Amino acid sequence: MKVKIFDEEYEGDLEKAINKFLEENDIDVIDIKYQTSAFSYGEDQIYCFSAMIIYF
Secondary structure: EEEEEEOOOOOOHHHHHHHHHHOOOOOOOOOOEEEEEEEEOOOOEEEEEEEEEOOO
């Protein structure tokens, strides 16, 4: 069993990274865990979109 972790600033970039990984690798996905977080940096709001793929 292995894991692959993705972390992106934009949810669209996360989708692209995951889809590319799945297309390029012949794997059996067991589960995908998804998480978002947001925090303030001055007057800006920063988002983080992450996912972990558990696979064989």
